[in-house]
Amino acid sequence: MLSHKHINSKNSLGSPIATSSNNLSIVDPEIQRIIAHETHREQTTINLIASENYTHPAVLEATGSVLTNKYAEGYPGKRYYAGCESVDKAEQLAIDRCKQLFGAEHANVQPHAGSQANMAAYFALLNPGDTIMGMSLSEGGHLTHGHPVNFSGKFYKVVQYKVDPITEQINYDEVQRLAEQHKPKLIIAGASAYSRHIDFARFAAIAKSVGAFFMADIAHIAGLIAANLHQNPVPYADIVTSTTHKTLRGPRGAFMLSTQPLADSVDRAIMPGSQGGPFMHTIAAKAVAFKLALEPEFTTYQQQVVDNARAMAQTMQELGYRLVAGGTDNHLFMVDLRSKNITGLQAQIALEKAGITVSRSCIPFDPAKPWITSGIRLGTPAITTRGMGTHEAREIAYLIDEVVKKHDNNRQLLAVRQEVENKCALFPIYE
Ligand SMILES: Cc1ncc(COP(=O)(O)O)c(C=O)c1O
CATH class of the missing domain: 3.90.1150.10 (Aspartate Aminotransferase, domain 1)
Structure with missing residues (x-):
């Protein structure tokens, strides 16, 4: 392992540095202090932010690994770069574990974040100007489900459903009525602030009745679904999107699941459709998180x-x-x-x-x-x-x-x- 001193005496460019637990404190003590301060904040405060979690040290280790160095545009076995032997294995493991965890026919583990997964889902299923129907942000939905300030509200015509004013829960009859009135090409179920079970089967039936695609965004409840504590949308949805860092307790990132007939459209919507090189360190960390999520604990x-x-x-x-x-x-x-x-x-x-x-x-x-x-x-x-x-x-x-x-x-x-x-x-x- 090279020490900082050793590098300086050998190489005035200060490169390359092997990993060492004290590299950061030497190279950038300001950032090191910020991270130490954040560690202290996390240790000494009670975190009730529903979209956050503390990921496993093994996930942190994979995220901080040399896989961050690797460019790997494409998919395992079909890359635009050489030297992808190790990252191919890491991505294939992540794909296989993700499919196993949710019982899906196809998984794409490259989306950088939940918003990118949703963008890719729309790219896979829609043309600009098509009509989408999602839950409004103010009633618990997400920005990417059609809010006017978001790409989803700018590229597509949007119909928003709310919750029932009395029960404050989704009124499926009202969703059906809106779907029949507006004939959306895509119906989206899933939320950032909704505390009750979501009936994905019912949503799928509504979508089918008006000839719409159905997408479930399980960013918040993915961990509960993986543990069979919430209905799994995979048997009902054309595409499922999710983040990996909320209840799923993995690294900051996302993934998409789909039926086999949509697999190519999903993959192409991510690369080349909306992303370039995948974050291979994060994908390896997702593989670790999926492995942990498959454990009985x-x-x-x-x-x-x-x-x-x-x-x-x-x-x-x-x-x-x-x-x-x-x-x-x-x-x-x-x-x-x-x-x-x-x-x-x-x-x-x-x-x-x-x-x-x-x-x-x-x-x-x-x-x-x-x-x-x-x-x-x-x-x-x-x-x-x-x-x-x-x-x-x-x-x-x-x-x-x-x-x-x-x-x-x-x-x-x-x-x-x-x-x-x-x-x-x-x-x-x-x-
Ligand atoms: C339901 C839902 N979808 C998508 C997202 C977007 O995820 P990201 O912040 O990773 O883009 C979130 C994040 O809050 C979410 O709650």
């Missing part, structure tokens, strides 16, 4: 995520909070804060001061602006990864209540922060 983990969400949601209700859609079936839920005279933004800021990280969230038909919001979204994937159970989930609900009540009292917020730090010290993320 992963199902135990996902069950605990769901149990923790239910325990926290129930405690919030006991403390007098109204929950959107009345509760949760998955890893997250939304709290309506209007009766507590605090906005989502104010709650998010106060909770952060107290060491509890959450995302503010629109509630359905929110009277507040999207920047302000009337609610917060709480999720349990991250606290469950660090070993917290239903007892801690309930205790955290009490801490949130204390913060909401005393949100303008800095001294009290710091007292909660001390409690949070004590609790976190009992559940270290990385030893």
Whole structure:
């Protein structure tokens, strides 16, 4: 292994550097300090951001490997670059494990992120100007499901379905009605802020009845699906897209699943359609994450995520909070804060001061602006990864209540922060 000193005495260009645990502190102490600070922040705060998690050290190791050096445009066995022997094996492993995990005929593991996977899905199925139908962002959907500021809202005609104003759940009869009225070419199911089960089979039947393609975006609930704790859309959908870094607990990235007849269209929509060289280090890390998700312990983990969400949601209700859609079936839920005279933004800021990280969230038909919001979204994937159970989930609900009540009292917020730090010290993320 070359040391920095050795490189300097041999090579004034300062290249190439073999891996060493202290290279970063020597080459770029500023970035090293930022990473150390972030590690400390993660260790000492309670993370309830539903889309985040703490990935396995083996995933971090693969992500930080020499595979980052390799260009590999194309697919295993058909690359535009030489020297792809190792990365071919890594990508094939990722593909095989991903197919096994979700029972899919075809998998593409190259999408850089969830948004790129969705873009590729639309490229595979649609022409610009075609009509898509997805859930609106303000009712729990995602930007890429047709929001006007996003490519999906600019390239395609968009019909948006909302949730039912009374139940705050998807009204499948209304989805059917809209589909019949607008005859979209693609119907999208999936959400970023929806706490109830999604009936993918019903969505597929609606799509079929109007001759539309059906796509399921499982970015949030992929881990639950892998653990059989949520209906799997693979038997019903033409294309399934997902991120790998949320409940699935892998590296930051995404993948696509499809039926065999759509395999070529999906692959071509990624490369050359919308991406260049794949991130081979991330693809190797996805392979590691899929392997871990195939282990029985992963199902135990996902069950605990769901149990923790239910325990926290129930405690919030006991403390007098109204929950959107009345509760949760998955890893997250939304709290309506209007009766507590605090906005989502104010709650998010106060909770952060107290060491509890959450995302503010629109509630359905929110009277507040999207920047302000009337609610917060709480999720349990991250606290469950660090070993917290239903007892801690309930205790955290009490801490949130204390913060909401005393949100303008800095001294009290710091007292909660001390409690949070004590609790976190009992559940270290990385030893
Ligand atoms: C349902 C859904 N789809 C797609 C995405 C986009 O993923 P990314 O942030 O990786 O682009 C998200 C991320 O929040 C999501 O919640």
